[in-house]
Amino acid sequence: MTSASTPVAASLANPLPKQTNAAIAIRRRPLHDEATERIRDMIVEGRLSAGEWINEAELCQQLQISRTPLREALKVLAAEGLVELVPRRGAHVSQLSIRELVDLFEALSGVEGLAAELAAIRMSAADLETLRQLQSGIERRHVAKDRHAYFRDNQALHEAIVRFSGNQEIVALHARLIARVRRARYQALLSDSRWAESVEEHALILRALESRDARRAGDLIRRHVARTGEVVRASLDEPLR
Numbered sequence: 001m002t003s004a005s006t007p008v009a010a011s012l013a014n015p016l017p018k019q020t021n022a023a024i025a026i027r028r029r030p031l032h033d034e035a036t037e038r039i040r041d042m043i044v045e046g047r048l049s050a051g052e053w054i055n056e057a058e059l060c061q062q063l064q065i066s067r068t069p070l071r072e073a074l075k076v077l078a079a080e081g082l083v084e085l086v087p088r089r090g091a092h093v094s095q096l097s098i099r100e101l102v103d104l105f106e107a108l109s110g111v112e113g114l115a116a117e118l119a120a121i122r123m124s125a126a127d128l129e130t131l132r133q134l135q136s137g138i139e140r141r142h143v144a145k146d147r148h149a150y151f152r153d154n155q156a157l158h159e160a161i162v163r164f165s166g167n168q169e170i171v172a173l174h175a176r177l178i179a180r181v182r183r184a185r186y187q188a189l190l191s192d193s194r195w196a197e198s199v200e201e202h203a204l205i206l207r208a209l210e211s212r213d214a215r216r217a218g219d220l221i222r223r224h225v226a227r228t229g230e231v232v233r234a235s236l237d238e239p240l241r
Contacts, residue, residue, distance in 0.1 A: 031065050032072035038063055039073055043082050043093055044186045045148070050095040054083065080179035098236060101184055105229025108177045111170060112158065113222035116205065118165035120214040127164045128210060134160060135206050142199045150195075151186050157202065161209070161221070188231040198224070 039059070042048045060070055074091045077083045083091045096104070119127075134157040141150035155178070162174045178185075189195050201224040208217035 031069035032076070035063055035065055035069050035073035036076045039077060040080075040082060040182075041148075043077070044151070044183045046183075046187070048093050050093050050183075053090060053092045056090065080182075081176075082179070082182070096180070096184070098233065101181070101232060101236075102229065104177060104181050105184075105225060105232070108174070108181060109222045109225040109229070111174050111177060112162060112225050113218040115162040115165040115167070115170050115174065116209065116221045117214040117218035118167060118170075119161050120209050120212050120217045122166045123164040123209070127160075130160055131157070131164075131206055131209060135202055138202060139199060142195065147189055147195075151189060154198070154202075155182075155185075161205075184232045185228060187235065188228045191231060191235075194228075194231050198228070201227070 039048070048054065054074070056067055056070060060067055063070070074083055074085065078085045078091070082094055084094050085091050123131075134153060137153045138150055138157060141147075141153055158178065159174070162171055165171070189198070201220065205217060205220045205224065208220055
């Protein structure tokens with residue numbers, strides 16, 4: 001046997017092909033995804049007011065992007081119900097009536113209640129651990145008074161409970177509803193008392209899920225969502241139409 005026929009010699013004679021640049025390239029998010037997230041935050045946090053017309057030139061300059069990714073972002077936000085696109089005029093931030101807000105929170109309360117009931121029965125031990133970690137996260141955000149991060153993690157917690165229901169129709173319906181009340185939910189957190197109350201309510205919901213008590217978990221999250229709706233309603237001066 002020649003030295004070239006040994007495994008080591010063969011590997012030296014026929015080295016592995018080099019990795020291409022594509023295999024190690026760092027992937028960046030599309031600009032319109034970044035723009036969508038930034039504008040969504042501006043709307044939710046009130047930096048773009050309800051009913052306000054969006055100045056595309058100003059926003060492009062602020063975000064350092066061209067109009068193409070901006071308009072793609074506005075299409076996404078329109079699909080979420082956060083902006084309205086008006087032909088030949090542009091886009092403005094959506095403005096929900098009191099009646100619409102009341103209806104949306106009623107619907108959201110029912111959907112999340114059913115999802116929690118199903119999650120209590122169906123979720124795995126790993127799912128439950130995910131909820132514990134998310135709960136711990138929102139508690140840390142509350143102590144740190146990081147409202148922006150709290151809202152993001154709180155949104156993830158609600159979405160996780162719904163996802164663990166195992167029902168994709170509920171997940172899809174919930175995504176449509178929660179997108180439309182995103183700004184109103186953030187406004188409710190501007191009340192420090194409601195913020196603290198919300199953290200405590202989430203702790204009770206988690207305990208019910210840990211004990212697999214479907215009825216209690218469903219009832220608690222229904223009341224939690226309904227209470228947020230009540231806080232939003234109380235902050236508005238208009239009569240219900």
